[in-house]
Amino acid sequence: MEKIVEVKNLELSFHTFAGEVKAIQGVNFEVYKGETLAIVGESGSGKSVTTKSIMRLLPKSSTEYKNGEILFGGKDLLKISEKEMQKVRGKDISMIFQDPMTSLNPTMTVGNQIMEPLLKHQKLSKSEARKKSIELLTLVGMPKPEMRMKQYPHQFSGGQRQRIVIAVALACNPKLLIADEPTTALDVTIQAQILELMKDLQKKIDTSIIFITHDLGVVANVADRVAVMYGGRIVEVGTVDEVFYNPQHPYTWGLLSSMPSLDATEEKLYAIPGTPPDLLDPPKGDAFALRSEYAMKIDMEQVPPLFKVSETHYAATWLLHPDAPQVDPPAAVIERMKRFPGSRYYTGNAGGVR
Amino acid sequence: MAEKLLEIKNLKQYFNVGTKNEVRAVDDITFDIYKGETLGIVGESGCGKSTTGRTIIRLYDATGGEVIYDGVDVHAKKSKKELKAFNRKMQMIFQDPYASLNPRMKVLDIIAEGLDIHGLVKNTKERTARVHELLETVGLNREHANRYPHEFSGGQRQRLGIARALAVEPEFIIADEPISALDVSIQAQVVNLLKELQEERGLTYLFIAHDLSMVKYISDRIGVMHFGKLVEIGPAATIYTAPLHPYTQSLLSAIPLPDPAYERSRVRISYDPTSHKYLQDEEVIMREVTPGHFVLCSQREFETFAK
Numbered sequence: 001m002e003k004i005v006e007v008k009n010l011e012l013s014f015h016t017f018a019g020e021v022k023a024i025q026g027v028n029f030e031v032y033k034g035e036t037l038a039i040v041g042e043s044g045s046g047k048s049v050t051t052k053s054i055m056r057l058l059p060k061s062s063t064e065y066k067n068g069e070i071l072f073g074g075k076d077l078l079k080i081s082e083k084e085m086q087k088v089r090g091k092d093i094s095m096i097f098q099d100p101m102t103s104l105n106p107t108m109t110v111g112n113q114i115m116e117p118l119l120k121h122q123k124l125s126k127s128e129a130r131k132k133s134i135e136l137l138t139l140v141g142m143p144k145p146e147m148r149m150k151q152y153p154h155q156f157s158g159g160q161r162q163r164i165v166i167a168v169a170l171a172c173n174p175k176l177l178i179a180d181e182p183t184t185a186l187d188v189t190i191q192a193q194i195l196e197l198m199k200d201l202q203k204k205i206d207t208s209i210i211f212i213t214h215d216l217g218v219v220a221n222v223a224d225r226v227a228v229m230y231g232g233r234i235v236e237v238g239t240v241d242e243v244f245y246n247p248q249h250p251y252t253w254g255l256l257s258s259m260p261s262l263d264a265t266e267e268k269l270y271a272i273p274g275t276p277p278d279l280l281d282p283p284k285g286d287a288f289a290l291r292s293e294y295a296m297k298i299d300m301e302q303v304p305p306l307f308k309v310s311e312t313h314y315a316a317t318w319l320l321h322p323d324a325p326q327v328d329p330p331a332a333v334i335e336r337m338k339r340f341p342g343s344r345y346y347t348g349n350a351g352g353v354r
Numbered sequence: 355m356a357e358k359l360l361e362i363k364n365l366k367q368y369f370n371v372g373t374k375n376e377v378r379a380v381d382d383i384t385f386d387i388y389k390g391e392t393l394g395i396v397g398e399s400g401c402g403k404s405t406t407g408r409t410i411i412r413l414y415d416a417t418g419g420e421v422i423y424d425g426v427d428v429h430a431k432k433s434k435k436e437l438k439a440f441n442r443k444m445q446m447i448f449q450d451p452y453a454s455l456n457p458r459m460k461v462l463d464i465i466a467e468g469l470d471i472h473g474l475v476k477n478t479k480e481r482t483a484r485v486h487e488l489l490e491t492v493g494l495n496r497e498h499a500n501r502y503p504h505e506f507s508g509g510q511r512q513r514l515g516i517a518r519a520l521a522v523e524p525e526f527i528i529a530d531e532p533i534s535a536l537d538v539s540i541q542a543q544v545v546n547l548l549k550e551l552q553e554e555r556g557l558t559y560l561f562i563a564h565d566l567s568m569v570k571y572i573s574d575r576i577g578v579m580h581f582g583k584l585v586e587i588g589p590a591a592t593i594y595t596a597p598l599h600p601y602t603q604s605l606l607s608a609i610p611l612p613d614p615a616y617e618r619s620r621v622r623i624s625y626d627p628t629s630h631k632y633l634q635d636e637e638v639i640m641r642e643v644t645p646g647h648f649v650l651c652s653q654r655e656f657e658t659f660a661k
Contacts, residue, residue: 042537217610258542260571271542
């Protein structure tokens with residue numbers, strides 16, 4: 001499969017008054033053509049920073065790229081000039097932000113905002129751009145697009161604004177679309193509509209999507225592959241089935257067990273103890289060790305490398321080392337593993353899948 | 355059935371009354387809250403669920419209807435003394451733990467504010483001791499008392515909000531989206547804390563949220579709101595396994611679950627308010643379909659539900 005973007009060994013820090021925040025500490029991943037990669041993790045895990053560095057949207061004054069490269073179309077995006085980067089932004093790579101209330105310009109008509117990338121990147125004439133914008137609005141399911149073109153963002157609801165943001169992002173048929181929590185600010189019913197729209201459009205224009213979210217339900221819905229981030233590193237990556245039905249990292253176990261399931265009647269929710277690590281002074285060894293009941297001595301000393309589980313599935317935990325003792329994951333996770341052929345808990349009946 | 359703690363009768367909360375922008379945020383809703391239970395209220399933003407909570411605790415004066423707490427009408431005229439006694443029984447936890455704590459007050463003073471107002475402590479020593487005790491109850495340390503809110507994380511701030519609500523020993527707590535602003539791993543911690551406190555102190559909760567899976571987990575009963583109306587209310591399990599109102603069905607079918615196999619087969623039902631085809635003279639009211647399970651419906655619909 002064709003790789004659209006490849007992030008190699010990315011390391012970056014922010015310089016703040018309090019000191020150096022080691023936000024990303026060696027991140028590797030790639031996105032293939034036409035797929036959706038979901039990045040999950042809690043606030044401060046580095047998921048937004050990673051994608052903002054692909055777009056080069058981080059403040060120059062405080063950001064230091066310490067290591068690594070971001071390969072896109074044969075070029076390292078971290079090395080090219082700002083002028084070249086402007087040709088990439090909004091054309092080859094575009095982004096949808098979390099808050100549709102603030103990511104549109106309140107003083108510009110919606111039509112002008114959709115036409116902007118078309119005029120800039122595709123050098124269309126004004127009338128052509130207008131025609132294309134109306135098509136785009138129709139594509140994202142906006143009724144009466146001609147009339148809507150002349151309106152301002154405040155005249156739209158949250159879900160409609162997010163549709164407009166999507167129309168702007170898709171205007172130049174980008175190769176890569178980065179969606180940073182695009183549905184977090186929306187209601188479940190609107191969220192469902194936006195997710196359906198995104199999947200639908202992805203099929204039509206064959207774009208790759210990096211989808212950032214902390215909602216595991218949304219991940220299960222949209223993702224082909226999932227990367228779990230914790231403390232500035234990717235701790236587990238695999239196909240959506242591998243991560244949900246055969247998770248290997250204790251943090252992924254914790255995340256999956258702390259969500260109540262709609263059909264279960266558990267008495268007490270599993271809560272991951274403690275708080276996320278302080279990246280001003282990142283812990284030695286495995287960043288999750290202090291919150292993990294599965295932590296071993298080595299976790300306190302050395303950062304675990306990514307161990308291979310399958311061709312597509314990797315996890316950074318010493319538990320996968322051949323010398324590590326075999327441990328049982330939490331009960332809720334074992335329930336999931338029973339449904340995954342190839343896991344040691346697999347019960348063999350395919351009826352486990354609802 | 356358990357004892358009623360709160361009766362909400364035909365509660366109405368309209369804004370901009372008399373102008374053409376009149377908003378019927380809460381439009382004639384009736385339900386009861388029983389002692390020691392958790393009632394969850396779900397619905398989309400703008401459906402009036404937060405307004406309901408705020409009207410019950412008298413942050414708004416109701417346009418119409420009654421809220422009866424332990425036999426006393428909340429919105430009736432009261433002397434200052436009566437009001438104070440009443441305020442002690444009912445407390446609120448807010449959604450945004452960043453906006454609901456005064457940044458210029460120390461934790462000690464934030465939590466003790468209620469104690470001071472109600473004269474619950476005699477001297478400074480007792481006051482400090484009580485605050486320390488409350489901090490420990492919610493899983494924080496006594497050393498935290500001398501810090502300011504900005505020194506805490508979101509989850510810890512929400513714990514402070516809970517400690518503040520508990521300070522005056524209320525019987526009833528309204529939690530307005532208490533976990534929406536928190537990370538997944540922290541949400542479970544706060545929900546577990548709320549549950550533990552309920553068991554220890556026999557608290558009654560009104561839990562307002564839009565995260566339906568958390569609501570199901572914490573609630574004994576659930577009410578579903580749509581456009582200012584309560585459309586369905588009943589035991590949590592019934593609402594989830596056998597929802598009757600088409601809006602509830604559509605809301606449930608929209609929730610993504612952390613289960614890829616289920617997600618691939620999930621079919622979303624959309625709700626069309628005109629699908630009821632109510633006739634002009636039809637009476638659309640809450641009707642009890644099975645014991646404790648009420649649905650907003652017409653007589654015709656009721657008959658089909660009953661089958």
